């Protein structure tokens with residue numbers, strides 16, 4: 001999939017759409033999800049023009065990959081989630097219902113999150 005430079009997260013990174021970061025560095029930018037799915041729901045996005053996790057992992061050098069995931073861990077720690085627990089989600093493609101074609105990791109927590117998938121009713 002070709003990267004669309006007009007996607008909403010690309011526009012946030014360029015400052016075209018107001019968005020208050022809760023964390024940022026040279027490889028990552030983090031902000032609260034506009035439609036939270038848990039009491040804490042933050043998105044950590046890469047600064048690189050990558051469509052998804054799959055694309056990011058193919059494009060980025062090892063140092064950048066390490067720095068990005070260290071940023072995700074730092075965000076979870078700063079949000080106070082390390083003790084109580086949190087879930088990371090990175091949707092790639094149609095079956096995962098990825099809606100924004102710019103690589104991002106969801107950090108979810110602040111409450112018991114239930115089963116892994118919405119269909120895991122027995123686990124809720």
Ligand code: 5GP
Pocket residue numbers: 008019031032033034035036043090091097098099100101
């Ligand atoms: P995906 O479905 O691609 O994994 O997740 C995209 C996420 O981006 C969704 O949870 C959605 O609520 C969030 N989102 C979409 N547009 C905006 C926006 O303009 N601002 C913020 N803060 N979140 C957004």
